[in-house]
Every structure is written in C-alpha cells, then in structure tokens.
Amino acid sequence: MDLPAHGTRRLIALSGNKPHWHPSPNFGDRRNGLTPALIVIHYTAMKTSAAALERLCDPAHEVSAHYLISRQGQVWQMVEEADRAWHAGAGNWAGMDDINSRSIGIELTNTGVEPFPEPQMQALTALVAGIQKRWSITPHNVIGHQDMAPTRKADPGRRFDWARLARLGLASAAASQGPDAPLSDSLDQIGYPKDVSLEARLEAFRARFRPGAEGPETESDRRAASAVAQRITIDRQKAQA
Numbered sequence: 001m002d003l004p005a006h007g008t009r010r011l012i013a014l015s016g017n018k019p020h021w022h023p024s025p026n027f028g029d030r031r032n033g034l035t036p037a038l039i040v041i042h043y044t045a046m047k048t049s050a051a052a053l054e055r056l057c058d059p060a061h062e063v064s065a066h067y068l069i070s071r072q073g074q075v076w077q078m079v080e081e082a083d084r085a086w087h088a089g090a091g092n093w094a095g096m097d098d099i100n101s102r103s104i105g106i107e108l109t110n111t112g113v114e115p116f117p118e119p120q121m122q123a124l125t126a127l128v129a130g131i132q133k134r135w136s137i138t139p140h141n142v143i144g145h146q147d148m149a150p151t152r153k154a155d156p157g158r159r160f161d162w163a164r165l166a167r168l169g170l171a172s173a174a175a176s177q178g179p180d181a182p183l184s185d186s187l188d189q190i191g192y193p194k195d196v197s198l199e200a201r202l203e204a205f206r207a208r209f210r211p212g213a214e215g216p217e218t219e220s221d222r223r224a225a226s227a228v229a230q231r232i233t234i235d236r237q238k239a240q241a
C-alpha cells in the first residue's frame with residue numbers, strides 16, 4: 001500500500017509517542033531516593049531490534065534499558081521510568097556517579113557502523129523531549145554512554161546527530177570560539193570523568209562536539225571545549241540561582 005508522505009510521517013510520530021510495553025525483569029529501585037536527572041543515549045551494537053529486546057529482557061544477561069528504538073522508529077519500553085534500569089555501568093558525569101540510579105537509558109538499534117535513520121531520530125527526539133518534561137532534565141544532562149565512560153564505551157558514536165538534538169534544544173550545542181584554555185580544565189567543567197586519560201576524554205568530546213576531528217589535540221579542540229564549558233557553567237549557575 002502506498003501512503004502519502006504526510007501520512008507516513010504521522011504514523012511515525014504516533015509510534016514514537018506511544019511505546020510498546022515489553023517488560024524486562026532486569027531492574028531495581030533507584031538508590032538513595034534518587035530520581036532521573038540524566039538521559040543516556042546508547043546504540044545496541046546488534047543487528048536487529050529483536051535480538052536487542054531479547055538480550056535486554058534476559059535475566060541471564062543482567063542488562064536493560066528503559067527504551068529501545070528501532071530503525072523504523074518503533075519504540076519499546078522495558079522498564080518504568082521511575083525504576084532503575086541497568087544500562088550505564090561504571091562511570092560518572094558532572095560529579096554524579098551511580099548513573100543507573102540517576103538516569104533514563106535509551107538504546108538505539110544500530111550496529112555502530114551505520115547512520116541513524118530519520119524515523120529513528122524522529123522517535124528519539126520526541127521521546128527525549130517527553131522525558132525531559134516529565135523529569136525536568138536539562139539539555140546539558142542529555143549525554144551519550146561514551147561521555148560518562150570514555151575508556152569503556154564508544155556509543156552512540158560519531159555518526160549520531162548530536163547537532164540535531166542541540167538545534168531542537170534537547171542537548172548541549174557545539175561552539176568554537178572560546179579562549180585557548182587547557183583542554184583538561186574545560187573537559188572537567190563540561191562534566192567528563194576526571195579519573196580517565198585525557199586521550200579518552202578528547203575522543204569522547206570530539207565524538208560529541210567535533211565529529212570530523214582526528215589526530216593529536218589542537219587549538220580548535222581547546223577553543224571548542226572552552227566555549228562549551230563556558231556555556232554549560234553559565235547555564236548550571238543560572239539553574240542553581
């Protein structure tokens with residue numbers, strides 16, 4: 001059946017807004033009364049959504065996420081947002097640890113070496129916007145798995161369109177014109193873990209904010225990182241005021 005283009009978009013929007021409930025046994029209570037303050041975006045590194053759903057719901061694997069989004073934009077919810085899913089593992093962000101207790105995890109069906117299709121991105125942006133509203137999560141606290149675990153993880157990777165989320169006000173925007181300040185200081189201010197190598201932190205920063213950059217640290221990296229750090233610091237101060 002041929003659907004008109006606008007009809008297709010409407011169906012995608014609906015499927016993005018209404019997740020299918022597919023419960024996973026792999027969850028617990030958030031510790032110390034914590035509530036979601038972060039959204040962590042992942043890719044599955046698996047070929048199919050069916051395989052990912054099976055793993056994320058298999059008690060033997062002890063992993064899960066709140067949501068999985070297929071390449072076609074189908075959304076499954078496996079864990080209630082109020083509960084603690086097991087997606088983040090060891091790591092920290094902006095001084096926050098036990099990321100599972102503080103976050104909502106979203107998995108995207110993607111092998112890690114392919115682009116993220118339009119229907120999937122539409123479903124993701126709708127889902128992120130809804131979660132942010134429900135839990136008052138700021139754009140700076142929408143992060144990738146690699147951001148909180150730079151030596152262990154590479155998802156959602158350089159192909160993920162962070163700029164699109166930033167344009168929609170859902171995530172931190174890249175910037176370029178900051179002072180030529182020490183890279184490490186800026187990465188600390190943005191929120192990257194301090195207990196891992198500068199090399200891994202730079203790779204995570206580039207994957208997120210400078211996806212074309214390669215090779216040793218450059219002045220452009222430093223100016224980009226200090227610009228992002230300045231903006232985040234100002235916004236965090238405003239939020240606390």
Ligand SMILES: [Zn+2]
Nearest residue numbers: 042043145155
């Ligand atoms: Zn991940």
